[in-house]
Amino acid sequence: MRNLLKYLLLHIVCFGGFFSLSAGENAPHEDKYNIQDEIIYSFHTSMGFDYLTKEESDMIPTDSILDYLEASKQYKTYFELERVIIKSFLFRGEIRFAIAQSEQMYSKASVWSDHLGMALALNAMGEVYSYTGRIKEAGDTYAQALELFDRLHGEDIHIRMLLVELVEYNLRIRNYAQAARFMTRLNRYPAERLSVQEQAVRHIFNAYCQLLNGSIKIARQHLDEVEPLREELVPGILQHLLIADALYWEKKGEYEKALEAYDTFFHTDYAKINSSLYKETMMNKANLLVKMGRKEEAYVQYGAVFSYIKSSFEKNYPKEIDQLTIHFQADQLTYQNEQDRLFSYRFYLGGIIICTLALFLFLYFSWKKIFRLKESKRSQECMIQKAERAIKKKNMFLSNMSHEVRTPLNAIVGFSAVLSSDDDSFDEDSRKEFCEIIKVNSFQLLKLINDILDFSDFENDNITFNIRPYDAVKLCKEVVETVSASRKLEVELRFDTELSDLVMDTDDARLRQVLINLLVNATKFTKEGSIVLKLEMSDRNTAFFSVTDTGCGIPLEKQELIFERFEKLNDFAQGSGLGLSICKLIVTYMKGRLWVDSNYTQGARFCFTHPLKFQSKMEDTAL
The missing domain is CATH 1.25.40.10 (Tetratricopeptide repeat domain)
Incomplete structure (x- = not known):
């Protein structure tokens, strides 16, 4: 000291x-x-x-x-x-x-x-x-x-x-x-109550937090506050000041200055006083060298980190640490047992009345425990059923995926091999047709992967929406044009509305995804007749969308099931069985509702509502 x-x-x-x-x-x-x-x-x-x-x-x-x-x-x-x-x-x-x-x-x-x-x-x-x-x-x-x-x-x-x-x-x-x-x-403590060293430490760690939060300017202000105190600081604090300075230059993008700050740290006499910090700083320098494109120096630095860890922490003291943990837990258990024993003694000294009360309490809790056991057993049975359903759906998904992925891949690989061969028997039109087949199957494979990723994001609550005002009439026209251009249709595809425009708060990409999914599904099952996308007002605050086709329709018993994950109306049709499930998740997020019109019997009609004004979860809670 x-x-x-x-x-x-x-x-x-x-x-x-x-x-x-x-x-x-x-x-x-x-x-x-x-x-x-x-x-x-x-x-x-x-x-x-x-x-x-x-x-x-x-x-x-x-x-x-x-x-x-x-x-x-x-x-x-x-x-x-x-x-x-x-x-x-x-x-x-x-x-x-x-x-x-x-x-x-x-x-x-x-x-x-x-x-x-x-x-x-x-x-x-x-x-x-x-x-x-x-x-x-x-x-x-x-x-x-x-x-x-x-x-x-x-x-x-x-x-x-x-x-x-x-x-x-x-x-x-x-x-x-x-x-x-x-x-x-820590920042709540008044500065006048702190020593010079304490003030410096607080500024340095504030700088760390601000740098990791992306507030580079505020971090610089904290580091500037420490500079006048530098001569009074102990080596352990100086270590952190040099590292914080290096991190500042790195976050600012001035890598040479950051590297110079790291080198200054390593050349100090006190660089190794905190072995854990020294190891972290060596790793930070190696990562910085990678960012700078100096990979050979980075590899040397990584080797130095490995050597240091191996020499300093080879054994990592697992035995001693485990003994310390066991001793701590044993003491905690002894203390808890002592408290339980004292508690029992107090009850014993309470007399016959308290014992009688304890007996009644015991009977009550016994009855409650029996009731809980029954509830637990019922819950376990429900969990088993859910697990069985999940396994069934997983197997169905794997089966679907093995087919859905293999089919386009076989087409892509097969026609790619034909195109890359030296066989001259194919004319230019045939080769164009092969390229078109490869393109269609590539898009099919990409859509399949995107569906899986979207569903995974929804499952993990990792989905993002970009809500902004958008004209729904314009969007519907663009969707119909997109589907018409991308697919060879044998039926009429049109958009009907009496509205000249309809501005609503929405994520246009997600709404477009829902509409395209519904229209593409309709094209799969409609061989003649028409497919109509219609937009109207359900009430003055809600838009009403519908996609009506003259196809084979959906059996009444399957009209709710088709929104479940991996469910397909036709097991032999292409698709992962996730499209409608994703559509329902998107519409639900936008505070709308998606369903099949069971009264329409000339084919299938999918309907969904969409509020004109979007309210976040926080706004709903406030209301």
């Missing part, structure tokens, strides 16, 4: 030998207080980035000081010093010592029932998990530590340090929303 070596040397000169502290009895208590207070103070004011170097650790008899603090029951100082020691082990890459020390710290806090000690121990364990790649355990332990700190009073410094760790942890796992939430809480 900065100035700590000078402080220690001064004590050696003044007291004629510092290491008498290890004896534990002859050394003045004031020296112990001063040493540990100096260590803890430096750690706090630097937000945990100023740590004990190897040289300082060798000079300071921390074991002797901890024994003295434990004997004198100065538990608060004991746990705060333990916290510094564990963080120092982690920064220096001495992971095994950090694991052992954090396990010891947690055990003693549990035995002494010290809430601050428990919170600090959980904080330290969260860091150990984070450094060793146990992301889930780190998140759970950090959350428990913050919950405990929030219950305590006068521990703002520990909360601020933990918030910084939480921001860094969430940025590392790319949970930017959580990082922003913790950063917002």
Whole structure:
């Protein structure tokens, strides 16, 4: 820690030998207080980035000081010093010592029932998990530590340090929303209450968050605030400043400056003090070299990253970490069992009346459990039926896909082979016809893939709509022209409407997709007669679309089923069975309704409504 070596040397000169502290009895208590207070103070004011170097650790008899603090029951100082020691082990890459020390710290806090000690121990364990790649355990332990700190009073410094760790942890796992939430809480502390180091850390991590949020200008403002403080910053904070500066230039697109900032970081004496950060920065530089097109240098850099990981974290300490996790869970279970035992004793001492009440409660809960078991069994049966239906539909889908994909592919491959052959027996007209067949089958295959992707997007709630005002009359005319031009029709295809124009809020691409799908379906099953797309007003706020054909029609029992995924009216007709299902999802999203007109018997008629004004889900909720 900065100035700590000078402080220690001064004590050696003044007291004629510092290491008498290890004896534990002859050394003045004031020296112990001063040493540990100096260590803890430096750690706090630097937000945990100023740590004990190897040289300082060798000079300071921390074991002797901890024994003295434990004997004198100065538990608060004991746990705060333990916290510094564990963080120092982690920064220096001495992971095994950090694991052992954090396990010891947690055990003693549990035995002494010290809430601050428990919170600090959980904080330290969260860091150990984070450094060793146990992301889930780190998140759970950090959350428990913050919950405990929030219950305590006068521990703002520990909360601020933990918030910084939480921001860094969430940025590392790319949970930017959580990082922003913790950063917002950290920003609430007034600047006058913070040390110079704390202010610098807050500005740097604000810059990180803004850069990842795309706010480059605001990030630059935060970094400029840190520049005047540069000379006062400890190496651990300077590390983050250099990396944030490199990320800024990279986000701005000035890769040479970013590379120069990374190189400046790697040439510092303190580049490797945080092994985890050093590894991440090596990877960032390699990725930057790839962006710059300097692939050979990038490969060399990736090799350096691999070598560093292999040499520093080859074993990854799984055994020690698992022991720490098991010990933590065992303590939690012991505590819970103790609470349950006390709860039982209180009931026992309550007397006969409470026992009688407990009996009634037992009977009530038993009856309720039986009822729940029946409900659970019924739910399981429903789930089994759904699973069977899902498997059936999956098998049907795979069967359909194997046919639907193979058919156009066979045509494409076959006619491509003919065209690429040296056979001169085919004239120019034949070759044009072959090209047209390849084109038609390519479009068929593309539509099939697009249907599958669209349905997948709807299933995963990943679909996007571009809502804007659009003339529905114009769109319908364009759709009819598109279908007429793209297909050789043997029937009349026309658009009927009494409206000159009709402006509505819609996604014209999605509405076009619905109409084309309905018209193309009609062409498949209509061999003579006509296909009519009609647009009219259902009421003053709703448009009414219909596609009417004179084809074979749809049996009444299948009129609802055809909107289900993978359902087809004719198993031998081309198509994935997803088109109508996708149409219904689009219309439903636009707050409309799609159905088959069961009263029309001359063929098939598909109808759907579309509101003129679109309301989002948030607007619906507000209403």
